[in-house]
Amino acid sequence: MTLNIGCCWKGLLLLSFLLICVNGQTSGPYFMVTFPAVIKSGSEAKLCASLLKPNESLVMNIHLVHGVQSTLLLQEKAEEEFHRCFNFKAPLVKAESVQKMKVELQGETFRTTEERKVMFKPYNPVTFIQTDKPIYTPGQTVNFRVVTMDKNFAPLDQQYRTVVLEDSKGNRIGQWTNVSSTRWILQRSYELNPEARQGMYKLKAFIGNRMISHDFEVKQYGSFLHWSQSGSAEDSDALAVEISSYVLLAVLTADSVTRADLGYANRIVSWLVKQQNAYGGFSSTQDTVVALQALSLYATKVFSSDGSSTVTVRSAGDTLHFNVNQDNKLLYQEKQLQKLIATYSIEVKGSTCVSVQMAQFYNIPTPTEAKTLSIDAKTEGDCKTFGQNFILNFTVKYDGLQERTNMVIVDIKLLSGFTADTSMLKTSSGTYRKPVERVDSKDDRVIVYLNEITQNIPVNYQIQTKQVLQVKNLKPAVIKVYDYYQTSDQSEAEYFFHCG
Structure with a gap:
């Protein structure tokens, strides 16, 4: 039988039609496939296939072809007429890509193949995150919305893989997973803790591999007053405490301290006591000394010999x-x-002023993400005999923007059942190897003070450890490095006993 295949192609509102008929007639068999002529990358596209008046058992295969790659979208075997519509996931493209929609129809006496072009355009939506105001006080509720629009700024329904809220130190305090917009807008809210840390907070929305962020500030007004370092990429708790304490000392050491001066000083004191840790200290030795001196001076100025x-x-x-x-x-x-x-x-x-503090203690997993300071440690040595000496190697590296750091502290927690000998940090003359400034050893900790670390030049050190007590199921220990003045610039790592 000779087949005279006729087909027609039409474009209507970006909709492509593929029509195949036999002998130029509509008595059968013939089929029609419809799909958009232009499809956005990664979107859900609709494809419809119809088979009319089959005169034998036929198999229809629809492929999306790009180069040597072929993706089967539909395979349908039928002896009767059918009409099917379904969605398929458009491939991801970075630039405009013309591919082919290939339709095959085959039976015992009938076989035909037709191809039509389809264009895939890259999908580059614009996503915005908005908050109901730019500044919040601790305890307030943050209301925010996430909106995604196309290049013509028409809103789109969008699913977000993750939406997270981070505080001023980068700690994740809120998270919403696999959430979708409703009528083009995703709306959520988060109630800040009354003791929320002050500073710049960040909302992040993730769409596939894209990340969109928005910043807002949490700030305490009225009774609290403090100062922090200006021009710093990240506020330092230690420097803020130290600067504010020096201002408090200046106010209280004036020739005559008025009642107004004491009221002004009280705002600084109120902020300082909120920064104290559960042991009465602050972030570092330096800021603790200055802060306690300023608070003691304030106590002498407001001293009262009666009341309770x-x-x-x-x-x-x-x-x-x-x-x-x-x-x-x-x-x-x-x-x-x-x-x-x-x-x-x-x-x-x-009738007296009292200071009340509530402390909560809990364990958190050791962070694996390093900041500008990073540290790595491992043990080595002979595992055959108990009581042998082992070497703990640790490497400190700085890759920040400055040429060198401030003083850096390495805080080494020893493995359970081990003691430490720090003599390897010294030279043959008995002085510490540069840039080691000082070493403190107490119980199960070793604190190493490094004068400074030069940018992108790792420094390697060793200390000798000895296992004096065998411990079953020995857990890893944590080694921490941080900037003495910028304590927020820190990194932690775990090290294991290699013989375990």
């Missing part, structure tokens, strides 16, 4: 009382909360 206060801490199932009077005003009082997850209120009654 009672502090009451309440929750649904817990009540704690603290009495502060002239007999115990220098006594540190501490009580443990019985229920960790609860809402607590603090009430103070009396």
Whole structure:
């Protein structure tokens, strides 16, 4: 049988038609395939296939062909008429790409193949993140929306792989996974902790491999006052405490301190005491010394020889009382909360000023992401005999923007059951190898003070360790490096006992 294949191609509203008929007639068999002539990269595209008046059992195959690659989109075997529509995922392209839609129809006595071109255009949407205001105070609710638009700024429905909220130190405090926009807009909210850290926060939205971010500020107004280093890429807690303490000392050492001066100083003190850790110190030795000196001077200026206060801490199932009077005003009082997850209120009654602090301790996984400072450590030595000496090798590297760092601290936590000998950090004359400035060893820790680290020049050191007690299921230990003045610039790593 001689087949006279006729076909027609039409473009209507970016819709392509592929029509095949036999002998130029519509008595059958014939088929029609429709699909967009232009498709956006990575989008869901619709394809419809119809087979009409088959006169035998036929198989229809539809392929998307690009070069030597061929992707089967549809395979349908039929003896009767059918009409099917389905969505397929358009391939990802970085530039405009013309590919072919190939249709094959085959039976015992009938076989035909037709191809038509289809263009895939790169999909480059624009995504915006907006917050309802640029500055928030701790305890407020952050309302934000994420909108994705095409190149003509028409809004699109979009699925976001992850949306995260990070605080001023890069800690992830909020996360939404696999969320989609509703009527083109994704809206979410997050309630800040009343004790939220101040500084610049960042919202990030991830679409595939793309990341979009938006910054906003968390700032305390009114009763708190402090200063921080200007022009710094990242605020330093230690420097902010130290600078603010020097300002407080300047205010309180004036020739005559007025009541207004004390009110101004109280705003600085209120901020300083919020920065104290659970042990009464601050970020580093330097800022702790200056801050405690300033706070002590303030205490002498507001000293009163009489009065007392009672502090009451309440929750649904817990009540704690603290009495502060002239007999115990220098006594540190501490009580443990019985229920960790609860809402607590603090009430103070009396005529004296008291400082109240709540501390929560918890374990967190060791971060693996290094900042400008990085550290790596490993042990080596003979594992055959117990009690042998082992070498702990550690390498510190700085790859920041400055030529060299401030003083750098390496805090080494020893493996359980091990002791350390730091003599390998010294030269033959007994002095420390540069840039080692000082070494402190106590119990299970070794603290190494490095005068500075030069940019992109790793420094390698060794200390000798000895296993004095065998410990089953020995866990790794943490070695930490941080800038003495920029303590936020830090990195941690775990090291293992290689004989374990």
